[in-house]
Amino acid sequence: MTTTLRHLARSAGLAALIIATAGMTGAEPAHGIAMYGEPALPADFTAMPYANPDAPTGGRIVTAEVGGFDSLNPYVLKGNVPWQLRFLVGESLMVRSLDEPFTEYGQLAQSVETGPNREWVQYVLNPAAKFSDGSPVTTEDVIWSFETLGTQGHGRYRGFWEKVEKIEEVAPGTVRLTFNVEDRELVMLAGLRPILKKAQWDGVDFAEGGLDLVPITSGPYVIDDFEAGRFISLKRNPDYWGRDAIPVEKGLHNLDEVRIEFFADETAAFEAFKTGEVTSTREFNVARWESQYDFPAVQSGDVVKSVLGHERPSGMTGFVMNTRHDQFADWQVRDAMLQAFNFEFINEAMTGGAQPRITSYWSNSDLGMDAGPATGRVAEMLERFKDELIPGTLEGYALPVSDGSERNRAGTAKALDMMSQAGWTVQDGVMKNAEGKAFTFDILLESGASENQSIIDMYVQSLKRIGISPTVTAIDSAQYKERTDALDFDMTYGRVAVSLSPGNEQYLYWGSETADVPGSRNLMGVKSPAIDTLIGQLLTSTDQEDFVASVKALDRVLTAGRYYIPIYQWNISRLAHAKQLTYPDVIPSWGDWNGWQPDVWWWQE
Template sequence: MFRRNLFAASLATATLPVIGRGARGQSTGAQAPATPTPAAPGAAAASTGAARRTHALSLLGEPKLPADFPHWAWVNPDAPKGGEFVRTALGSFDSFNPFILRGTPAVGITLLFETLLMDSADEASTAYAHLAAVVEVAADNSWAAFELRPEARWHDGRPVTAEDAAWSFATLREKGHPRYRNYWGDIEGATAENERRVVFRFRNPGNRELPLIIGQMPVLPKHWWEGRDFAQPGLELPLGSGPYKVGRFEAGRSMVLQRVPDYWGRDLPTMRGLQNFDTQRFEYYRDATVAFEGFKAGQLDFRQENIARSWATQYDFPAVARGLVKRDELHHEIPAGMQAFIMNLRRPVFADRRTREALGLVFDFEWMNANLFYNSYTRTNSYFANSELASSGVPQGRELEILQPFRDKLPPALFTQAFKLPTTDGSGNNRDNARRALDLLREAGWVIKDRQMVDRNGQPLRFEILLADSTYERVALPYVQSLTRLGVQATVRTVDAAQYQVRTDNFDFDMTIDLFGQSLSPGNEQRDFWGSEAAKQPGSRNTIGISDPVVDALVELVINAPNREELVTRTHALDRVLLWNFFVVPNWYSSTFRIAWWDKFGRPPRNPHYNIGIEGWWIDPAREKALSEARRSPT
C-alpha cells in the first residue's frame, strides 16, 4: 500500500500525484457526526454472495476505532480555529492540477480534494470512512462499493455524487499521471449504481488491498471539468470539496489557501481537531539555504530539518536563544524504505551488475556519517528498512521455496551469503573496498588506460550525478572523489526543481538520488517502483529502469499474498533480489522528525505514530501575542 514517506532524510523533489496521502486531516465543528451503522453480515450488493459493510478497512487486522469514534485519538478535538500558517516550498509552480504528468503543481493544492477513505496516521495500512460513509466489500473480494455521505458538497454547493467518483476513476486512469494506471492495474472499472453508491470491480480478487487503495482515490467534480482539458496544466482556480480553497496566488512564488467556513465535513470524526488555520500560505524559495534564512527571519513559521549538520550547528541564532523558536525531535514508526544514489539502467554504462556493485563499494558511509552527519543516521540495508519486511541472513524455508524456481536467473551468492553492504573504519581510508571494486570492474571488461577506466573500445566509464538541491552536493562530491580514484569520470550537476522534475519524469539522467518510500503493507505500488511496464512509462516511479522478469514475478506474488505471514515472506524474497542486483548505492535513514517552529502554536498531546501531525496544530492566541511582543522588544 502506498504511503507518502515523511522520514527526516526525505528529498525535496517534485510533488507526487494524490494516490495515498496518509492522514491529511481537515477542519472540525461542534455538532456530533452522523456515523454509519454497519449492516448485518451477509448483506448483498452488486453481485450475489455475502458482503461485509464497514466503516474502516485494514490490511493488518481489525481497525482500532469503532464506527462511532468521535475523533482521532491523538488530536485535540477542541482546538481553536483561526490565524495564518506560513509554510515553505522549493522551486516554483505552474499548475493547480496535481493529477497529471505535465506541469509543476503547487504544493498544498491537494488540500482542496477529498478521498473516499482517509488513512489513519496512527495505524499502519488502515483507513476510515471519509467522503464515503460506508464501504462494502464482496466476500470473494471481487468488488467494493462506497456509499457517499449525503451531506458532501463541492465548494459551489452542488452535491458530490457517485457519478463524480466513477468519472474520476476513468479520467485519472485514462488521462492522469501514469502512476494511476500502474497502481490501479487490477481494477476493471467503476459504476455509479445510484446517486450515492459507486461500485469498483476487480480483475484479480486475490489482490486483497484493492478496496483500500481505491479508497485513496481523490474524487473530482465531473461537472466542473466538462469543457476543460483534464490533461493540460493551468492556473485556473480549481473546484474542490475539501476544507480549503485557493484564495490568492502569485504564479510560481506564493499561494494562499483559505479555510472554507461552511465546509460540509467539519463535523466528521476524521476531521475534528484538524486543519485549524484560517489560511495556509505557501512561500516559494529557489534554494533551501535561502529558505532557511527566511525561517530565521520569521518569514516562515515552521521548518522540518533534513540536514543533520544544520540541525547540529545552525540552530544557534538569536530567536532560538531567546526561546522564540522551539525545536523538537519526534520519534516515528515509519518504514524507512530506500533512499539511494540510483543508476539509470537505460544507460549502457550501468548494464553490468559487477560494474554497479563496484560503484557502491567506494561509497564511504561511515566516514560521511562521522564527518558530515554527526553520526545521526543509520545505513539503509534494505528496500524495506526499519521494518519486519527487510530481508536478512540467507533464504530459508518458505522464502527459499519462493526463490527456488528463479535460481538459474539469480546470482548464486544470493542463496549462500547474507547480503552485506561494504563498511569502513570511518577514517577515510577505503583501500580494501577500492581493491575489490577494481577487481569487479576488470571482470566486467573495464581496464585502466592513462589513469582512466575505459571499456574495450576505449570509451570511458563516465556519468553525471543529477541533483535538485545543492545541499546534497556535500554528499555527492566526496563520492565523486572516491570514484575518481578508480579512474571513473563522475560529475555533479545541480538544476532547479522544475528542470529536475522534467528530466527525471523523462528518465533523462545517469545517476541521481531518489527515495522509494514504503508502508508496512507493500502491494500495488511495487509495480510502479520496479515493474517492467512502468520502466517504459515517463513519469513512473521506476526511475531505475528495472525490467526483470524475476522482479516482475515477485512483485505479483507480493501483491497477491493471501495473508500477513505470506506477505512478509514474499517481500523478503523481493527485497533480497533487488539488493543482490546492486541497482542502487544505498544512503541512510533516520527514525526521527527534526522540526523547528516559531512559538505561536498549540500542539496535540502527542504526535501520531506515522506522521508529524502538523495538521492537528493550531494558533495559540496567548503565545502568538507574546511572540509578537517579544519580536518588537530589544534583544
C-alpha cells in the same frame, strides 16, 4: 513481538475468520475497512486518536520549498506542482488512519461494503458532502473521476484503472466498482482515489497542467492566492462540509492559512526561517540541527525544537543508477559504484557520524530483509528465480563498510576489482574497456540542493581514484522534473518512501511494465520477473506470515540488485517551529507523515 507485527497480528485472528467464512455473502456495509481483519476504531468513534477534538481554529503555518512550480493541477503528469497540494485540497471516498498499517475510514463515503473475496467494493456517499463551490458531490462525479483519472490522469492512477471491470451506480448515492483480477488491495486503493467536480471540466483538456484552471475539490482548504514560483497560499474553507459532519475530520485542519514559500536554495530557505518569514521546517541533517539551531528565536523560546519518533520503514534515499543506460546495466559496475562510495567518511563530514545508513528498502521495520542467507518461506519464494537473481540475494548481502578514512583503500581496491570483472581497467590513469573507450557518466542534480551537491563532490573525488571522472549537471526544478520524468539521466538523487502496508504502488516503483513509462517512479529501470512475482504475491496474501515473507523477499531482491547508493536514514523527525504551532501529545505510529502536519496542528496564542 515488535510494534509493527503487533499492528498486523492484532487482527490476524479476525482475518482468518473472515477468509474462512467468505462464502456466499459479502461483508456488511461498514464505517471502515482494513487490509487484514477489522478497523481498530469502532463504528461510533468520534475522532482519530491522534487528533485534538477541542483544538481551536486560527493562525497560520508557513513552510519553505526549494525550487518553484508552474501548475496547480496535482492530478496530471504535466507541470511541476507543489507536492503538498493534493494532500491539502483533495478528498477521497475513504481516508487512511496514521495509526494503523492499512486501514481506511469513511470520508466522502458514509459506508463501504465488499464482495466475499473482495472482487468488488461498494460505497454509499455521505449526503452532506459538498464541493468548495457549494455543489453536492454526486455519484456522477465519482464515476467520472475514476474514469478520467484512470485514462487521462497521472500515471499513479492508471495501473489501478486497468484492473477495473466496471464502475456503476447501483442505487441512488451508491457506487460499485467490480474488478477483473484477484487483488485484495484494490478495495483499499479504490477508497483513496481523488474525487473531482465533473462539470468543471466540460470542454476542457483535463491532461493539461498550468496555472489558469484550479481543480474544484471538496477538501478543507482552497487556494486563495499564489505567484508562480514564489508562493502559494491556501485558506481554510469556513464552509467546509466535513468539519463537524464526519469523525475523521474532528479536530483536524484547524489553521486558517497554510502558506508555502519557494526559495532558490536551502541556505535562503533556512535564513527565512531564522527571521520568522517561515514558521516551520524539517531538518534532515543532525549536525546542522545540533550546530545551527541556536539563533536568537530559539534562545528566546519563540522557536521550539521537536524530536519525534515513528515506526515507518526507512524507504530508499540516495543516488539511483539508470540501468537503461549501458554504464549501469551490469550489476558488477553498480557494485563498484557502491564500493567507491565512502559512506562512513561522508556521514562523518555531513552529520558528524550521527545518522545511521539505510541498509535496505524496509530497514527500520519488521518487513526488512534478515541478515545472512535466505531461510524458510523467504527462501522458498526466491528459489524458483535462483538462476536469474544477482549474487547475494539468496546467500546474503550487506552494503560495504569503509574504515572511515578519506582514502578508503579497501573500498577502492574492491571497486577496481569489480570494474575489472565487468571488463573495465585503468589505462594511463583512466578507466577504459578493451576497446579503449573511457567509462564516464553524468550525475543529474537539482539546483539549490546543497547537501546533495556536497555529498556528490566527495563522491566524485573517490571516483577519480579509480580513473572515473563523471560530470555533474545541476539544473532548475522545472528542467530537473522534465529530465527525470523523461528518464533522461545516468545517475540522480532519488527517494522512494515505503510503508508498513506495501501494495500495488510497488508496481509503480519497480514493476517491469512501468520501467519505460515517462514519469515512472521506477527510476532505476529494473525489469525483473522475480520482483513482479513477489509484488503479485504480497497483493494476494491472505495471512500475515505470507505477506511478511513476500515483502522480506522483495527487499532482498531490490537491495542485492545494487540499484541505489543509499545514504542515511531518518528514524526520527526533527521539526523546528514557532512556539504557537502546537500538536497533540499522542503521536501516530506513522509519525510526521502526510496527514499529520499541518492537519492535526493548531495555533495556540
